[in-house]
Amino acid sequence: MSSAPHRIAHLDMDAFYASVELLRYPELRGKPVVIGGGRNAVPEILPDGSRRFARLRDYAGRGVVTTSTYEARALGVFSAMGMMKAAQLAPDAILLPTDFDSYRHYSRLFKAAVATFTSDIEDRGIDEIYIDLSDVPGEPADIGTRIKQAVREATGLSCSICIAPNKLLAKIGSELDKPDGLTLLAASDVPLRIWPLPVRKVNGIGPKATEKLAALGIATVGDLASADLGMLQTHFGRSYAAWLAEIAQGHDERPVVTSSEPKSMSRETTFERDLHPKQDRQTLSEVFTGLCQRLAEDLRRKGYVGRTIGVKLRYDDFHTVTRDLSMPAPTADAAQLRRAATECVKRVALDRKIRLLGVRVSALTPAGEVAPAALPVQAELPFADNA
Structure with missing residues (x-):
């Protein structure tokens, strides 16, 4: 008796962050909307109860677009684009701040909805998953339709799904009929649908x-x-x-991995203006401490400790440098993270303004498997010392 053919699905939420915001602000449906503004992009409530939204043309700073609605994409505005460039392309687009707590909430909802069909799910991030449907009874089109409906009922959002013989084709296929697409690919479809891409x-x-x-x-x-x-x-x-x-040729033997350990965690920020290592030392020190604290919170929340600590700096000329340090024992303690990251900063030339600052932890281990060793704490970030 032959085994059932592989049926692998890739599910990708449609313009996920933007779609979540449209649930909150339904009056913006059909309009170009860009997500990525800061506190200044929070809508203003007017006396009559209506909302006044910030416009992209009024943005000033160094931020980048987190995501955009399909209407904004039609104007050339895509994720990771500089906000000022986006403002040139779509000055009248609505600008909204990011709300990652809300996005994570809806991410949990859609993944829980899919989990009612099978537990063979590979989590690929906040808005996409692979699903092994090989053992789920029914025709692929019917299964895909039912999953899409379950996601919509759980979240009010649409997703695009491709069901294919492997992960490679499923990933490519989920983009073919966006938004709200259901794509079925077989190996025989590769010449017609994949080769022209x-x-x-x-x-x-x-x-x-x-x-x-x-x-x-x-x-x-x-x-x-x-x-x-x-x-x-x-x-x-x-x-x-x-x-x-x-x-x-459309070949891919990778299995759907239902459990995986993260390789690293990081926190970084791009400054609204370039900061000078000496003149802005206090601000840099406060930001640096905050990054370490939030990274420590991430580690504790997800149950990990890390042994290799690294920093990333991007200068005003866009040159980027990284340094890392392996500690005697893994940790999730903010003060220990900061001390190790400070040692990394000492190995960086601080001779020009800084555009981006980041902290990273790798060589992760589940927290229950180790007992972190205490390390002395160094309080100040030595930006002025190396300038």
């Missing part, structure tokens, strides 16, 4: 590889499928070339 649509082919492939005349997945393997090996090495050849 640009190579950047494949998860794992980043901007640098895309640029390198383009220089070789390879723009689409179909181009990659017909490329000479020896040529790919010459330019990308044996391992990556073999992977490129496999994914171009």
